[in-house]
Amino acid sequence: MVDITLTGTWFMTREFGRRHLAAGTPGSIVNIGASYAWTGGPGFAHSAAAKAGVKNLVETLAVEWGPYGIQINGLVPACSRTPT
Numbered sequence: 001m002v003d004i005t006l007t008g009t010w011f012m013t014r015e016f017g018r019r020h021l022a023a024g025t026p027g028s029i030v031n032i033g034a035s036y037a038w039t040g041g042p043g044f045a046h047s048a049a050a051k052a053g054v055k056n057l058v059e060t061l062a063v064e065w066g067p068y069g070i071q072i073n074g075l076v077p078a079c080s081r082t083p084t
Contacts, residue, residue: 010057035078
């Protein structure tokens, strides 16, 4: 789970950043998170830990790469009750 969720996200994000920083071009990254990165949950320790790493990766690189025109966002899908 950590290899796929966190390490895979890191390698893809790093490569994108490497290319855009070298070229001096702006860009945008959207990484997928999960709400249990904040709360954890029974049976989800491995995934919650990996998604918490992704959350921190997004927050850290947004600050580091933002000044170079690279925008990084985290998308956390969730259910929402709406009137029918």
